[in-house]
Amino acid sequence: MNNDESLQLENQLCFRLYSLTKLMNRHYSPVLKKLGLTYSQYIVMLVLWENNNTNSAISVKHLGVKLDLDSGTLSPLLKRLEKQGLISRLRNSEDERSVEIKLTRSGCQLKAQAQDIPAQMFSVTGMSIDDLQGLNNQLDNLLVTMNTK
Amino acid sequence: MNNDESLQLENQLCFRLYSLTKLMNRHYSPVLKKLGLTYSQYIVMLVLWENNNTNSAISVKHLGVKLDLDSGTLSPLLKRLEKQGLISRLRNSEDERSVEIKLTRSGCQLKAQAQDIPAQMFSVTGMSIDDLQGLNNQLDNLLVTMNTK
């Protein structure tokens, strides 16, 4: 492959990831709109729903590590979720630097309405379980490699 | 595999695409910063560099189709590239609705500085050419499927 060819858009993995992520978002948007959520808000809620089994709060820091997002993104996002009445934000009395996030009753109840979103999205991919798993593994390898460089 | 497990897998796919795209961007940013470009500006420049062989202008509309971006994104982005002296924006005299984008001399010269970026990014993936091609094909299939639903 010569230099000019490698500069071409079609050759680039990154452009496909970028396009696919935008496309994925466009499929999620109308579905999530019914719950009043954006995709980023949705993945925050997923973490909180998963965690609510143990009934413990999650710090903004911990959410950031889980989702690979910093406080510059999370702080305003969480304020919006609080405004919608889905979460509560409370300073940790043991460590006043930390803010603990908990689901409200309303936020907890929203989980039921989100239950069939993954199935809906899976059908959009048109993939088999095996192909999906294979792709997941490849992306996982790429994530690990690129995170450690 | 039961239904619940497959639903979880689908969540992982979307989240991995989302995380990987952010990660890609973080690897591109410091490299592109030397050229004074963001990733979005870079892919616009890629299209213009590719097209400049024929020395013809490209409309905003055409750029939008190529990159899957609307005028709401492109208009302000192109204004910034114009401000940097990399491109010119000119109303098409044959069709006054259309705005034609052309590289300036400076924009054309920038191509040389971008020549080894793809190779650099490829090395970050740690992938073989074959694996890369395989992944590209899978992503292409997904793009086609999700675009036609």
Added chain:
DNA sequence: GTAATTTAAGTTGTACACAATTTAATTTCA
């Protein structure tokens, strides 16, 4: 031939992402 429709850019408003900075609390350690 002109009214209705379509098309291309641009504008406005919302919500990320993230770099850089600020503020306040906690920890380290000299």
Added chain:
DNA sequence: TGAAATTAAATTGTGTACAACTTAAATTAC
């Protein structure tokens, strides 16, 4: 102990994305 360093959130500023809308030009349909 107390100054220096670290940590957690929040804030500020820039630049996407995109929905919804506006404006102006071109096309069509009658």
